[in-house]
Amino acid sequence: MTDRYHHGDLPNALRSAAVDVITEQGLGHFSLREVARRAGVSHTAPAHHFGDVQGLLTSLATQGFDTLYDVTTAAIAGETDPAERLTVMGQAYVSLATEYPAHCQVMFRTDVVDPDDADLSIAGMRAYGVLHGVVAELIASEGLDADPDVASELCWATVQGLVVLGPKLELIEARTGRPPSTTSDRVRRLTDLMLDGIRHSSASDA
Amino acid sequence: MTDRYHHGDLPNALRSAAVDVITEQGLGHFSLREVARRAGVSHTAPAHHFGDVQGLLTSLATQGFDTLYDVTTAAIAGETDPAERLTVMGQAYVSLATEYPAHCQVMFRTDVVDPDDADLSIAGMRAYGVLHGVVAELIASEGLDADPDVASELCWATVQGLVVLGPKLELIEARTGRPPSTTSDRVRRLTDLMLDGIRHSSASDA
DNA sequence: GTGACAACTTGTCACTGTCAAGACCACTCG
């Protein structure tokens, strides 16, 4: 690879190197030159494929949403009970924080990612579609009154909040002398409470 | 001010300039030299007060949690109904995203902020204490079975998720042809659904 | 073989954060 002029698969090598750099050093210490070094090319080679830093990070964010789609789709494929599908989908969502920390750091960062990128928008909507589908199916299968859009927003906000707050909640747990939770248990407890709300929704479908 | 050697209130001038820079350009384009320029001092002057970039951003994050404590405390001070206190507290929390965008961008960024900073930890726990207090009071006043810790986690995750997802939810709303929501209405809908869950919790206090 | 284009390198520049040394200022104490 180092004795050929053309890399052969540079876009993917750069994305992979970017994931490693962000995972190890955090997004705040990201460096395009370090990524290029790890991919074994000159520091301006990424410009051809991604334009600038924003282009590369936007590509990573898109990959993040695609991954989210994949893991949530896979999680619910093994379940038939609608309530359990909601829980395993939530667990898959929150598992991104530990399994794909680099993508997680990038996905909602409108300060470094182009929010108007077409591929990114499509990937985001698609991922949201899984969540909305699971929620809507639950409501339909149990003949519930809750608004699927509102319930989906609650679910999404909750799991996304858990992605951000994970370490903080563990700290609070330790500080207040409670037994440590696994992420899965925490997600299950919260989706159970959400399910309670959705099943007993007092709102009309106005 | 520019004709005296000593600035007189440099730490606050730097924090204020940092807020402006982050608000205008996003955290991803933060520059310590730009902050120093705006404060009218040399580019290394901030080092004496904050050490390095991490120190300044950590100070901002701490300020963010203190502000969160202030706005949530103020919001609930005008309410006596426990359920309404939860909603207005949620609205106050989410309003940080528009009223204090710079602080919001910094508060949970463990890649650029020192998560072990003592002042930051204290401020974070204190802000969480407001939320937990409101939830616990609600549960006690209505004689509910829900676990206050679990319910607090749900509330916190939800409002924090809304802070991150705000623009995305507006986009989805527009894409699916639904009428636009104000943030306050959205928060109210979600806290209503959470309240439904808390009031009908199927979990025991194990 | 030639021309066009994609993919990459090299050279350069302004800007960045940090380090170290120096300068300025305010206060205390003899």
Place this chain on the structure above:
DNA sequence: CGAGTGGTCTTGACAGTGACAAGTTGTCAC
């Protein structure tokens, strides 16, 4: 009042950064 001390700031320097422009290499179609 003057010296000493310590806090506060400036200056100078350096390695590293992203982006721009020009140049080089390689592949493919004709």
